[in-house]
Amino acid sequence: MSLLLSITIAVLFGCGTYLMLRRNIIRMVLGLSLISHATNLILIASGWMRPGPAPFIAEEEAHHGGPAGLQAFTPIDPLPQALILTAIVISFASTAFLLVLAYRAYVAFGSANVAEFRRQRG
């Protein structure tokens, strides 16, 4: 499973980087969102790789291995999942802004090719 996860992360990062290096502005946006998904998967993995005791169980329950039904599982750390929610919201907002900006750039420069966005040099 962890091999599968690492391969997925690698493929996402690879495809994202490839797309980011394209000249078409929409492909760049797609590449950026792929990379941010890859990062979210890394965050998932960071909690999932280090199983520990279940959080927020009363002490006497924890003593008996947690409430019945929980004993069958190795609980994973839930904090990274909360972090991912934050990260997803942030990358959603950034992507939305970037798409609007891409449209404005298309109107301003008359092209979706990033190589045309070059008024400033030096």
Next chain:
Amino acid sequence: MKPGSELLPMLPILLPLGTAILLLLLRKKPAIRNLVAAAGALATIAADLLVCARTLGGEVLTHRLGGWPPPFGILVVADGLNGLMLAVSAVVSGCALWFAFAYVRREFDRRVFLPLFMFQLTGINGAFLTGDIFNLFVFFEVMLMSTYCLISFLGEDRQIEATFKTISMSLVSSTLMLTGIAILYAMFGTLNMAHLAQRMAQAPPPPGIYLPAMLLAAVFCLKGAMIPLHFWLPDAHSSAPTPISAMLSGLVVKVGMYGLVRMLTLLFVPLRADLEAFLGVAAPITIVLGALGALAQSDYKRMLAYSTISQIGYILLALSFGTAMALSAALLYVVNHAVIKAGLFLTSGLFLARTGSVELSDQGRLLEASPGSAAAFLLSAMALAGLPPTNGFFSKFAVIQAGLATRHYVGTALALGAAVITLMYIMRAWQLVCWAPGRASPAPWRPSLAQIGPVGLLAGLCVLLGLGAGPLKALTDQVGFWLLDPSHYLGAVPLAS
């Protein structure tokens, strides 16, 4: 009062946030909205200075968000370094906002500008104050998101282009930062900076520790525009609206420097020597190439943007020396550069108001037209070039002294050489603007109070901090000493487990 329940360290974050939300609600009532913006900014400045005064007295202020104990909840910490950064934030943001009242004239623009400015200030102060590394990422994003909007909201072509470069760079760096944080969490199982530092000190760090360290260092260097990660900065800082340029060069790049200082003295203490070696190579290159880039510009704001890169190099160089004296020199440089560069960027707003352009060849005879503006410009320019009695002299002197004391002769020599180039480009700019019979008319021109006020204030501060260099240096020495003694910060953060 219980430790950690005091609200004061939260105020520099809460006040601009509250003001921003109020401004969004009041956007269609111009008179009351401007009043709220000014009051909110003044309250924030007061809170900044209060935190600064308390922390420089040796206290470490903490606030537990929601009352959760440290390793579980988010902690806001203010030590001497935070106090110093907040004082910088107060001065630069106050002057930038004052100038903005003269610069952002159209009603619609102001409606957008004021809340965004306050959100940016929230992000900056939050990044300075938080004691939690994921929360640092969140405040970075708050700061960056408002920065993108502030650079582009006037909608000129070059601003769109600059924003596009900035946003694609920032999004990649955010990804790197998040990856670094995830790896750190996987290794140490905590996000609290003090807790991380404690766990890292307990056992020899695993070899993989270099990965998050390099990722985070790359992020902070990108924010601080270390060469070769500088390419986005000249566009962004030169095409942004003038008050925002002052905020970007004065404050936003300093957030990157703050992150580096925290990395070196708290988060990655075991790797300090390696990180310093890395900075020691990159910093002289940044100083020299940035200064040469500035020399090649004909656009005043673009020249200042390249100059920022070069000056950031001096701070990185001081950080690479690694002694308490060098750390103090770096902090002195951070404070002084913020005052100097914010002042110089605001003078570009004066030129724009007078001639409608910031090209150096369109200027001329400012000395005849407005001697007051020319004098303020001269003081800030002297400070940038490092001429006594201004503050720029003392910060350059401190860096070079620290370099000689630690026998880093090559870096120090390059820094001295680049100081000559700095003198060349800034004095050339002063001559072209103030003396040369350029295209601008010598007819008398009177800037309004909101234009000359902040410029004069910052120029006056350059002289004041130069004359008061002794006490200021004593303060940064003290802060440098606290930073190198981890128990000062860690002792104030009672960890539950």
